[in-house]
Structure formats: C-alpha cells, structure tokens
Amino acid sequence: MKQQYTQLILLFSGIILLVFSACNNKQEIKKEVLPTQLDTISLNPPVFKTSYRLDSISGQEHLDSLFNNFSDEEARLIYTLNRIDKHRVKPGTKLIIPDSLVSDLKVYAPFPTLLEPLDAIDKTVIISKRIQAFALYKNGNLLHWGPVSTGKQSTGTPAGLYYGNYKAKRKISTIDKSWIMPYYFNFMNFEGIGTHEYTLPGYPASHGCVRMYQEDAKFIYDWASMWELENDVIVQNGTPFMVIGEYDFQDIQPWFKLEKDQRSNELSKKERDTLRVYAQRYKNDPLNFKFEDLSDQEIVL
Numbered sequence: 079m080k081q082q083y084t085q086l087i088l089l090f091s092g093i094i095l096l097v098f099s100a101c102n103n104k105q106e107i108k109k110e111v112l113p114t115q116l117d118t119i120s121l122n123p124p125v126f127k128t129s130y131r132l133d134s135i136s137g138q139e140h141l142d143s144l145f146n147n148f149s150d151e152e153a154r155l156i157y158t159l160n161r162i163d164k165h166r167v168k169p170g171t172k173l174i175i176p177d178s179l180v181s182d183l184k185v186y187a188p189f190p191t192l193l194e195p196l197d198a199i200d201k202t203v204i205i206s207k208r209i210q211a212f213a214l215y216k217n218g219n220l221l222h223w224g225p226v227s228t229g230k231q232s233t234g235t236p237a238g239l240y241y242g243n244y245k246a247k248r249k250i251s252t253i254d255k256s257w258i259m260p261y262y263f264n265f266m267n268f269e270g271i272g273t274h275e276y277t278l279p280g281y282p283a284s285h286g287c288v289r290m291y292q293e294d295a296k297f298i299y300d301w302a303s304m305w306e307l308e309n310d311v312i313v314q315n316g317t318p319f320m321v322i323g324e325y326d327f328q329d330i331q332p333w334f335k336l337e338k339d340q341r342s343n344e345l346s347k348k349e350r351d352t353l354r355v356y357a358q359r360y361k362n363d364p365l366n367f368k369f370e371d372l373s374d375q376e377i378v379l
Contacts (some may be wrong), residue, residue, distance in 0.1 A: 106318075128178040128186075130336040135171045151356045152179045159186060159292075159333060161225035165298055174333050184220065189213040195350075195357040197266035201317045203242075203265075203273075203302060204353070207235060209332045209343045210324030212273075212282070212288070212307060214301065215310045221258035224298060226273075227289040228282045231327045235286050239356040240265040242302045242316030249274065252286055265319040272321075273298050282325050315365045316348035320356045322349050 114261045134140045145153050146248045157164055160173050176186065184191075184328070188209050192302075195201050195216030205226060209336065211303040229235040251257035252270055264272035275296070276289035283289070292299075306314035326332075335342040345353075358367055 108362055116149065125342075128176045129340065130174050130176050132334055132337045133173050133175055135167065135169050135173070139182045141167065141169060148179070151181060152156075155179055155181075155183065155186075155191045158183065158225055160280055161278050161331075163278050166277070172334065173333075174336055184223065185222060187213070189220055189223055189345065193218050193220075193307070193353065195354045198298070199318065199357065199360060201302060203298065203317060203319045205273075205319065205321045206323045206345075206349070207237065207282070207321065207325045208346075208349070211323065211343075212290070212294070214298070222294075224291060224294040225271075227276070227278045227280075227284055228325070229281050229284050229286040233285045233289060234282075234325075235284070235321060236266070236269075236323045237272065237323070237352075239359055240319040240321065242319060243267045243307065245299055245302075245303050245304060247299070252284075254368070259287070259300040260292065263295075263298050265316075281331065282327075310312075312365060314365065314368065318360050318366075320353060322352050347378050 116324055119308070132143065135144070144291045147247065148156065153164070153310045156173060156179075157177065162171075163375070175294055188206075188211055189204065191217055195218070196215050200217060202215040204215065205228065207228045210226050210228065211223060212226050244267075245261075245263040247261060249259045249262035257276075259274035261274075262272050262274040264270070266272070271288075273288045273290055275292040276287075278289055278291065287331060297332070302317040305312050305316045332343055354362070
C-alpha cells in the first residue's frame with residue numbers, strides 16, 4: 079500500500095512538472111514570435127545630408143597632400159561636383175568638397191528624384207545652364223545626372239525645348255577642324271548644337287554645344303532617341319532636350335555656394351515652371367506620338 083502511495087505521489091509530481099514545463103515552453107515560444115521591433119522600422123529611405131567646404135589650392139604641395147587623402151573614386155567625385163577635369167586642377171583652383179564622400183553620385187544631385195510634369199514623357203534630357211549640370215529622367219524619375227560646360231558668354235547655349243535629331247560617334251567641328259567631338263548628339267540642327275565629350279574647365283566655355291565627360295556623353299548617345307524622317311521630313315521627334323536657366327557670369331560658380339546654402343543649386347520655382355511649360359508643349363505636339371497612340375492622347379493645337 080505504501081509503495082502504491084509513493085508511486086502515486088511520484089506520478090502526480092511528474093504531471094505537475096510536465097504542465098509547468100509546457101507552460102514555460104509556450105511562454106518562450108510566444109516570446110520568440112513576438113515582433114518586438116516593428117515599431118522601429120521606417121518605410122521611408124533615409125535622406126542623405128552632407129555639408130561642404132570651399133578649399134583653395136595654395137600650391138602644388140597643398141594639391142598633392144589634399145588628393146593623397148582621397149581614393150581615385152573619391153577624387154573623381156570631387157572633380158564631378160566642381161564640373162572640372164583632373165588636369166585642370168592647379169594651384170589657385172578653388173574646389174567645393176563634401177564632408178561625406180559616397181560612391182552614389184545621385185545622392186549629391188541638384189535635381190529632384192521625381193519631376194511630376196515629366197511623368198508622361200518616356201525620356202527627357204534636362205540641361206541647366208545656371209548650375210552647369212544635366213539630368214536624365216525616365217517617366218519623371220531621375221535616372222542619372224552629371225556636370226557640363228555650356229556656351230561661354232559670347233556664344234551661349236540657347237534655352238528652350240528641343241529634340242534629339244541625329245548623332246555621330248565622332249564629329250568634326252565646323253568651327254575648327256582640329257576639334258573632334260566624340261559621342262555627338264545634335265538637338266539644334268541648323269545651329270549645330272548638341273551634347274558631346276570634351277574637356278570641362280569648371281565654367282561655361284563652349285561655342286554653344288554642351289560639353290560632358292566621356293561616360294556621360296556616351297550614355298546619352300546610347301540612351302536618347304533620334305528623329306524619324308521620311309523623305310527628309312520629320313515624322314517623329316526624338317527625345318526632348320530641355321535647356322533651362324541662365325548662368326550668372328558676374329557671380330561665383332553656383333556650386334561654391336553649397337558651403338553656406340546646401341539647397342542653393344536646387345531647381346528654382348521659375349525653372350520648375352519652365353519645365354511645366356515645356357512638358358505641356360511636348361504633349362501638344364503630335365510629332366511626339368505615334369499614330370496608333372494618338373487616340374489615347376489629348377492633343378491641344
């Protein structure tokens with residue numbers, strides 16, 4: 079009898095231990111699946127912010143020591159932000175330098191990531207004379223941007239809405255036959271103005287064309303569309319080229335102003351309004367739509 083009683087006690091104790099253990103396991107399992115970090119997750123990407131400093135190269139030793147602190151990629155970024163080629167940087171040159179250097183050039187873009195007036199346009203090339211930069215938009219979304227050198231004061235690049243006409247991998251200038259223009263893409267036919275590779279000095283210096291780094295000129299050469307002709311008549315416009323803004327030749331380079339105002343190079347209200355006007359003109363031009371698309375477009379003449 080005593081043995082049976084002892085067995086009952088042991089059995090009862092075992093059951094209690096099992097129940098207690100099961101409860102603890104449930105609590106542990108419950109703790110494992112609880113999404114305790116959900117309230118710390120942000121659905122919005124972080125906004126990249128950096129400050130800038132303006133550095134003046136005092137001499138060759140200063141120049142050497144400055145760029146010894148940067149990788150080739152970081153140095154290239156600095157040249158890009160200053161709209162200049164490496165061989166143009168000499169003692170006496172001023173450079174704007176960001177405090178944070180990252181490989182993604184788009185985080186330094188003076189252009190917005192989204193331009194709603196352009197969302198109905200497949201591809202758009204924007205050239206800003208004021209800040210000496212270009213931007214490529216795909217349905218209103220920023221795809222790429224980079225530095226340019228537009229026309230100097232006496233031979234300025236005209237502002238306006240234009241279209242990609244023809245292109246050539248290697249074009250000889252009509253002004254000087256010694257000037258070779260790789261990856262040329264014309265957008266003003268009779269004036270002979272287009273985008274192409276050529277040296278960037280850090281200010282507007284061309285005879286009207288838009289100078290670019292080689293990789294940028296090639297990108298546009300491959301990316302943008304030419305006109306379509308039938309019997310020498312345009313039946314389909316090429317990619318729109320929108321030239322906006324005016325460069326102030328009496329002021330310092332606009333990117334130097336980033337030291338005191340990080341938003342100084344962003345599109346102004348006037349420039350945004352100009353882009354809206356150009357976008358509407360694009361939509362009103364039947365040559366921007368194929369015949370099968372006209373039924374879906376509201377064309378105002």
